[in-house]
Amino acid sequence: MGDAEFSVRRSLTELAEDIGLKFSTVRNARWAVSRWPEEHRQSGVSFTVHRILGGIEDEEERFTAIRTPPAGKSRWTPDDASRRMGRQVETPVSPQEKISAIHSLAQDDEVAAQVTGDLLRRPKVATKFPAEEKARVVEEFTRDESIAAQAATNLLRRPDVAFKAMSDDGARQQVNHAQVERGRQARAEFEQTHELAPVVKHFERTAEFLDLITACHAFVAKAGRTVPGLCDRRLGAVERDLVHERIAKVRGVLTELRPEFPQVSDLLRGLALADA
Structure with a gap:
C-alpha cells in the first residue's frame, strides 16, 4: 500500500469514526461520488441510484443511462437501477426476481429445509412439480438408509404403488432377495437363541x-x-x-x-x- 493510498484510507477511517458510520459505508460513498462528475449528477435521482448505476463501466453509457429512466417511468428507482445492473431487487415483482429473493434468504441449510417443508405442504405447489423432479427430490430425501426404509415401507402398503413397483424386474428381484435373506436371518436367530x-x-x-x-x-x-x-x-x-x-x-x-x-x-x- 503506497503512502497516498494509506493517507486516503486513514482519512476515510477518521471520517467514518467522526460521523459514526462504518469505514465500508464511507468508502463506498466516496467511490460512488467519484463515478459521477458534478455535471452528470441528476437532481431528483437518489444517491442510491447513482451508486448502483455507477457500476456501469463505460462512462458514456453510464451518463446516458441515468438520464434515461425505464420505459413508462418518469424517474429511476433503486429497484429499477438494480434490474438494469442485473442485481437482486428489494421488492421483487417478476417470478424470477421472487425466486432469486427466496434463494438469497434461504442460503442457510436450516432455513432452506424449513421453507421447503412449508412449501411442499401446499397441495397446489406440490402438484406443479414435474414427475422427474418429484422423483429426484424423493431420492435426495431418502439417502439416509433408515428414512429410505421407512418411506419404502409406507409406499409399499399402497396396493397400486406395490403393483407398479413389482412390474420392475430389478425391484422385484431385490424384494424377493430381501424376503429370502430376512427369512434366513430370522431362522438363524431362532436357532441361536430359542430354547426349542x-x-x-x-x-x-x-x-x-x-x-x-x-x-x-x-x-x-x-x-x-x-x-x-x-x-x-x-x-x-x-x-x-x-x-x-x-x-x-x-x-x-x-x-x-x-x-x-x-x-x-x-x-x-x-x-x-x-x-x-
Missing part, C-alpha cells in the same frame, strides 16, 4: 427324511407301473437316448445317496431298469 430350536431342528430333519423316503416310494411305484407297459414296445433312437440319459441321472442320485442313506439306496436298488 434343537427340538424343531430334530422334527425338521425327520420330516425331510420322510419326504425323501416318500419320494423314493413314489418313484419306485410309478416306474413299476410304467416299465411293464414298455416291454413290448420298440423305442426309437431319440427315445432310447432320452431314457438312457434319465437312467444315468437316477444312478447319479443313487451314488450320492448311498454313503449318507444306505437304506434309501437299498430301496431304490430294488428297481431294475434294463437299458432299452
Whole structure:
C-alpha cells in the first residue's frame, strides 16, 4: 500500500469514526461520488441510484443511462437501477426476481429445509412439480438408509404403488432377495437363541427324511407301473437316448445317496431298469 493510498484510507477511517458510520459505508460513498462528475449528477435521482448505476463501466453509457429512466417511468428507482445492473431487487415483482429473493434468504441449510417443508405442504405447489423432479427430490430425501426404509415401507402398503413397483424386474428381484435373506436371518436367530430350536431342528430333519423316503416310494411305484407297459414296445433312437440319459441321472442320485442313506439306496436298488 503506497503512502497516498494509506493517507486516503486513514482519512476515510477518521471520517467514518467522526460521523459514526462504518469505514465500508464511507468508502463506498466516496467511490460512488467519484463515478459521477458534478455535471452528470441528476437532481431528483437518489444517491442510491447513482451508486448502483455507477457500476456501469463505460462512462458514456453510464451518463446516458441515468438520464434515461425505464420505459413508462418518469424517474429511476433503486429497484429499477438494480434490474438494469442485473442485481437482486428489494421488492421483487417478476417470478424470477421472487425466486432469486427466496434463494438469497434461504442460503442457510436450516432455513432452506424449513421453507421447503412449508412449501411442499401446499397441495397446489406440490402438484406443479414435474414427475422427474418429484422423483429426484424423493431420492435426495431418502439417502439416509433408515428414512429410505421407512418411506419404502409406507409406499409399499399402497396396493397400486406395490403393483407398479413389482412390474420392475430389478425391484422385484431385490424384494424377493430381501424376503429370502430376512427369512434366513430370522431362522438363524431362532436357532441361536430359542430354547426349542434343537427340538424343531430334530422334527425338521425327520420330516425331510420322510419326504425323501416318500419320494423314493413314489418313484419306485410309478416306474413299476410304467416299465411293464414298455416291454413290448420298440423305442426309437431319440427315445432310447432320452431314457438312457434319465437312467444315468437316477444312478447319479443313487451314488450320492448311498454313503449318507444306505437304506434309501437299498430301496431304490430294488428297481431294475434294463437299458432299452
